[in-house]
Amino acid sequence: MxxxxxxxxxxxxxxxxxxxxxxxxxxxxxxxxxxxxxxxxxPQHVKEAAKSAIDDNQTSYTHNAGTIELREAAAQFVKEKYDLHYNPADEVIVTIGASQAIDIALRTILEEDSEVILPGPVYPGYEPLIRLNGAKPVHIDTTETGFRLTADLIQQHLTSKTRCVILPYPSNPTGVTLSQQELEEIAALLSDKNIFVLSDEIYSELVFDKKHQSIASISSMKEKTIVINGVSKSHSMTGWRIGLLFAPSYLAKHILKVHQYNVSCASSVSQAAALEALTAGKNxxxxxxxxxxxxxxxxxxxxxxxxxxxxxxxxxxxxxxxxxxxxxxxxxxxxxxxxxxxxxxxxxxxxxxxxxxxxxxxxxxxxxxxxxxxxxxxxxxxxxxxx
Ligand SMILES: Cc1ncc(COP(=O)(O)O)c(C=O)c1O
The missing domain is CATH 3.90.1150.10 (Aspartate Aminotransferase, domain 1)
Structure with missing residues (x-):
């Protein structure tokens, strides 16, 4: 068979x-x-919040997009930390780790033969998901540019089929980040093009030399960017499986359909833990x-x-x-x-x-x-x- x-x-x-x-x-x-x-x-206080959630019987389905409290906390967190502005009502989705956020984002925007630009070397989680959509990963060699995907490199690989550029910074496996200047150059290249950006910022709390910057904070980019984040790396919560997806409402409403039929919602107990992490544990x-x-x-x-x-x-x-x-x-x-x-x-x-x-x-x-x-x-x- x-x-x-x-x-x-x-x-x-x-x-x-x-x-x-x-x-x-x-x-x-x-x-x-x-x-x-x-x-x-x-962190202990996060574990306590999860235990209380169980005792309070917070054990049923939540809203498909996640509890409104967690979505509000997530929106507040990225606003304070990275100057990102998302409406918790319809622009934030709580997912099963960043992994599921990447999956539902790609499934929503890709079609047969779409091309997705991404740096190489890169986290291996994207390519299979791109291929499952019948789309094509276009890895760009970044070994000559200090592992940075530059506007020039992206431009050289754009075609009429390019549907999305993945910006996975801070990077797994290289640990490099992009500067504000580099993000602005990429924004200048893409702002008048019908191309999405998937910005995987799961390591945003672990930037050593400066404040983390997101391409979605550049005003022309919010409309075309899907920001992926979560508590796995920032709060040492990989097993709790809570990711966060931020996207403009016209896009989030379609991503939410894929999410709904895929998982209904993230674990209610883990969501209570993540709420504590992003509020009392925001630092x-x-x-x-x-x-x-x-x-x-x-x-x-x-x-x-x-x-x-x-x-x-x-x-x-x-x-x-x-x-x-x-x-x-x-x-x-x-x-x-x-x-x-x-x-x-x-x-x-x-x-x-x-x-x-x-x-x-x-x-x-x-x-x-x-x-x-x-x-x-x-x-x-x-x-x-x-x-
Ligand atoms: C760049 C990157 N994105 C996403 C993920 C997946 O994160 P999660 O465990 O929240 O699904 C990882 C995990 O290692 C990662 O390195």
Missing amino acids: EHLINKRVKEIELSGIRTFYNMVSQYQDVLSLTIGQPDFLT DAVDMKKEYEQRLNYVYDRLVNMGFDVEKPTGAFYIFPSIQNFHSNSFDFALELVKEAGVALVPGSAFSSHGEGYVRLSYAYSMNTLRAACDRIEAYLTSRQSR
Whole structure:
């Protein structure tokens, strides 16, 4: 019967991150720096809010778009923090993680043969969803522009079929962010074009050197931009599965239909927890961010000392060193590190073909783990040189 399975589903593959993670879990005594999951606990007051919600019997369906309290809090949060203006009544949708927000956004705007521009290397969650819509991902090589998708690069790849540009900044896997100037140049290019922007800002609370800026805060862009956010990374709440989607009402009303038939609504208990996170806990990410930045500085210095060429990240909790001084193939190098050094990093090829020649290290791990992993990598590279 397998031949009856939808061809597009058959053609997509499991994420290379997970595949690699599953593969290395067979090896003993490996320090894994592979997963993009904050190592902090969900803040206690957020957990208490969820417990109270259960005791208060907040256990039924909510409005399809999420409780009005949470939508109001989400709108207030992005207004205060990023100068974004959305009406909680009809421009905010609470989703099952950022992942589902991306899915329903793409399903609403894409058609057969639409083209979607996105940077490469890039988070592997977009491509399969684009392909399931019969649309075509157009990965642009950003390895020459410090992993930044520039207006020039976008312009070179625009066609009459371009329906959407994905701006995933701060970036997983590279940790880079775009400057206000770069966002304005992209806005100037796209403002008179019938092209949507999907701005995945799930790491917006983890920007080190400045305040996070969203392209939707540039006035000409709100009408064509879908902003994706959520509490997974900002509040260490990956398992609660709460994402947020912000879009102008003409667009949100159609996205909401897809969402409604897809999941009805996000978990009521998780929504109560997210409400607490975005109100009483609106600055919960500040301390986590300080810790991530210290770890970044440590890991960056160690990698540079070992001889890796690496762009210093300004956000998220990943660093993406080039392996060209050591190996030509990122999968083989990552496997070698697992077997010989006892450290797991994700091969860059998991982030599109433009990630080949790099590895991703997640520093969402304790300083002790990071120190031990860096020591192991360094010892291995030194012994390799003397062979
Ligand atoms: C860039 C990016 N977008 C979206 C997601 C998915 O987030 P969520 O867990 O909220 O679905 C991730 C998760 O790693 C991510 O890195």
